[in-house]
């Protein structure tokens with residue numbers, strides 16, 4: 001009867017109705033026209049074994065046979081459907097799920113909403129078919145929810161194939177080209193669709209020679225990848241080199257003001273869209289860590305971004321332009337230059353100058369994906385610019401997928417941080433174009449989205465450390481709903497990944513993972529000071545002075561008396577002045593600066609007493625030792641799950657935990673010994689120092 005209602009409503013709106021038979025694939029977004037309706041009759045069987053993050057990807061929804069007794073009706077309309085009780089005004093990704101008269105109905109305004117609604121049912125499993133009446137409306141907060149892949153086609157001599165990748169080679173490329181067999185990409189695409197990710201950039205932002213050609217000679221291959229992502233609501237993007245007109249086009253310049261350069265980009269974009277009509281756009285790292293950019297021609301980053309935006313504009317494409325621009329050739333003797341200031345200094349003055357189809361992509365912190373950083377002040381400084389916040393799912397600075405480090409709580413904190421408008425507008429609202437004060441009319445606030453660097457590779461478990469899958473899962477779910485509880489999302493992931501497992505599996509995973517980010521922080525660089533990682537080992541493991549006398553602008557300034565970076569307006573680099581009130585005052589004043597960011601903002605003596613009541617030096621000693629005890633206890637906890645989870649997965653996690661204990665111990669001993677040797681202050685607990 002619901003089907004009949006839907007059929008009547010469709011006819012009333014002049015649409016045609018398609019009923020998919022089980023086994024048929026879902027339509028892609030482009031094929032559902034206004035007033036058309038697509039119904040898929042699915043069933044309880046579709047909810048089984050479809051964990052979004054399982055080691056062996058689940059079969060597609062439509063591949064499973066229907067169960068005749070448990071109807072699920074999913075409907076896509078253009079908006080004014082009333083069959084389920086007055087639902088109207090769908091945005092494309094929105095869906096409504098209703099349980100009435102023994103039938104579960106998913107209604108959406110477009111094929112993507114339908115897809116998300118079906119995945120929602122899969123996630124819920126039996127609950128979606130329960131007796132209780134449910135009526136749920138859901139839609140994502142951020143319009144773009146993107147994953148960036150730092151994948152190279154060629155294997156880079158230092159970085160490997162995937163820059164900062166800890167899960168083997170690329171799922172996209174092998175043998176110097178896009179893979180013939182894209183079945184792994186198809187499984188990944190389905191996984192991304194299931195967590196609401198709707199955009200993917202498929203190559204490294206450091207665009208090397210071979211990869212630059214994806215934009216030209218490689219287009220047919222990129223189109224094959226886009227074909228695989230499309231049915232799952234995911235649009236494909238490319239990272240491009242700003243120097244493409246020179247490198248690929250043979251022009252003498254890439255100057256944004258040069259008409260030949262403009263024409264080259266326009267023609268390049270025309271070719272892309274002739275091959276891939278729904279291509280997403282470009283991601284650009286310019287004038288950053290050696291990548292070419294507009295500075296070479298005396299132009300600024302609005303000139304640079306708009307050049308590309310104007311080429312994409314006629315086709316509906318977007319430029320994601322990264323704000324990660326700083327001087328990577330700094331003299332460590334120079335105490336006035338502060339890398340934390342760089343993005344704001346470069347970009348805040350350009351607010352209002354970017355074209356409508358430019359999104360400025362800002363790392364969550366002012367430095368570089370550290371375990372603990374304050375939120376970037378750029379996100380509060382550009383109200384007339386579309387902004388996206390960039391997170392790092394790949395664990396470059398958080399244990400490189402050897403360490404258990406569940407990042408959901410870090411991202412919740414970033415997305416929920418009330419940065420702007422008198423601390424009423426959080427980061428998620430800023431990047432989604434929502435006002436802070438809830439009584440402020442939304443007007444036309446610019447919206448960008450949420451982006452992150454992916455952590456998958458061709459590894460058997462996708463992410464190297466099997467538990468790192470939870471980070472990918474939580475990223476998508478938080479980008480959809482930044483207010484979701486990150487531990488509840490972890491719980492959801494556990495349920496989908498280990499369906500029907502012994503309750504001890506769930507319990508143990510919570511023990512290991514809930515606070516693992518804080519545990520990781522507690523044995524690595526203290527109190528927000530950052531780095532202390534080993535430059536010779538790709539940032540893995542401790543090396544307190546590893547970057548202290550280098551050109552990279554990341555210093556801790558520890559001497560015999562104290563440690564930390566003075567970023568105050570009063571006596572330091574004036575970085576705190578980049579924040580709106582109340583944050584500039586909060587961070588400026590030692591009395592209000594939170595402990596966990598103390599050394600990011602202030603240089604203090606080791607005897608400085610934290611709000612927690614302990615001194616800085618004793619905190620360094622204690623947390624490092626306590627954290628290693630915690631990690632050590634995980635080994636036995638995990639061992640007890642032998643036989644309760646798949647054997648290979650058990651073995652892989654056990655192996656990584658052994659390495660985590662070894663590495664955490666090294667961190668503990670190097671930091672405790674280093675600071676004892678610097679300060680001469682003994683550890684009050686008398687635990688060993690070397």
Ligand code: GCW
Pocket residue numbers: 150163164205206285289324368369396
């Ligand atoms: O954190 C740094 C990484 C680089 C990376 C860069 C960036 C892709 O160490 O590997 O380059 O950030 O974000 O561009």
